[in-house]
Amino acid sequence: MILAAAMNPEAFSGAQDAIARMRRGDPDALTAMISRYQHRLYRYLLRLVREPAAADDLFQQTWLRVMEKIGRYDARRNFESWLFSVAHNLAVDSWRGQRGESLHDASDGGESPGALLRTGDPDALERLLDFERGAMLAACLHELPAIHREVLTLRFEEDMKLEEIAAVAGVPLSTVKSRLRRALEGLRAAMDARSTGGKGA
Amino acid sequence: MSEHEASHQAIAGMLALAAAGALDLHEQRRLEEHARECPACRRELEIWSGYSQGLRRLPQPPVPAQLMERTRTRLVQEHAAAADRRWDELMLGALALFAWTVGLTFWFVARIVTGGELVVMGANLVRFGTWTAGSTVLVWLTAAVAALALGRRRRELRRAL
Numbered sequence: 001m002i003l004a005a006a007m008n009p010e011a012f013s014g015a016q017d018a019i020a021r022m023r024r025g026d027p028d029a030l031t032a033m034i035s036r037y038q039h040r041l042y043r044y045l046l047r048l049v050r051e052p053a054a055a056d057d058l059f060q061q062t063w064l065r066v067m068e069k070i071g072r073y074d075a076r077r078n079f080e081s082w083l084f085s086v087a088h089n090l091a092v093d094s095w096r097g098q099r100g101e102s103l104h105d106a107s108d109g110g111e112s113p114g115a116l117l118r119t120g121d122p123d124a125l126e127r128l129l130d131f132e133r134g135a136m137l138a139a140c141l142h143e144l145p146a147i148h149r150e151v152l153t154l155r156f157e158e159d160m161k162l163e164e165i166a167a168v169a170g171v172p173l174s175t176v177k178s179r180l181r182r183a184l185e186g187l188r189a190a191m192d193a194r195s196t197g198g199k200g201a
Numbered sequence: 202m203s204e205h206e207a208s209h210q211a212i213a214g215m216l217a218l219a220a221a222g223a224l225d226l227h228e229q230r231r232l233e234e235h236a237r238e239c240p241a242c243r244r245e246l247e248i249w250s251g252y253s254q255g256l257r258r259l260p261q262p263p264v265p266a267q268l269m270e271r272t273r274t275r276l277v278q279e280h281a282a283a284a285d286r287r288w289d290e291l292m293l294g295a296l297a298l299f300a301w302t303v304g305l306t307f308w309f310v311a312r313i314v315t316g317g318e319l320v321v322m323g324a325n326l327v328r329f330g331t332w333t334a335g336s337t338v339l340v341w342l343t344a345a346v347a348a349l350a351l352g353r354r355r356r357e358l359r360r361a362l
Binding site for chain 1: 249
């Protein structure tokens, strides 16, 4: 759905128009852009920092920085990768001041397993299994190092090209590839460990 | 190690990236050729594809209530604070310029009235250097206090509105 919106030419020209109006300081354009990107940007930040309060604060700081720098934004550049790179840099800055990452758990939200079964939907069991697999995968993703969580969310949830991920993270393409491979291997190892642990219990 | 075994090892290292759509055309073609002949790699590729699909369908975190509204409020506050800072700086400059003009005018008047000499504790106050040093300190102090007072008054008025 998000990809479809991103590939829609009308949506693209709408975004360009909103960016042009943001440059002129139009508050409605800014509201439109925050609304447009709120789910994706918040999800990215939450995957990156894991703590909802920190993601919330970084979300706000990102838009402050966007307003500050929108005059210097190169319109030939992809706005989304620019926006995410602003968020990335702010997250890195906040880590520099903290040392280490938070170990608090981020809530996943959405439907609960019980709610799924109570619906009486014939596909409920399949959906429940999907839900449990998804929850387990999310839990394993949560355990990975930040750079691996970032590359996975940008590739699979944001559907970014490797070049765009490189621009967001400020690293060469080869680094993105090796991070992606290690991240997937780490995720699989974590899933295997959970499965083995679950069977053993 | 046989040639097939070496190729198998190299391809096995590419399977995760293949499922992530991160191989270039040449690598992709090489992998497909190998996988046609290698059931173990096909099976591995299926597993990695499962991870790829799972990652695209992760449970989505809900955006906190009022996050957009809080962000807008913070932006408005920051915008107003930046405007205040710019206004304070402009006012400080304008007041300093005004005070310097007044100081220079007084210097001319003082020189005419005193005949170019007003000695206090051994220093001629109407000498250009002494007058400039003294008036500079006074000018900036007065302008800073006035700019701060005006800025505060402006913020109080905005809060009252």
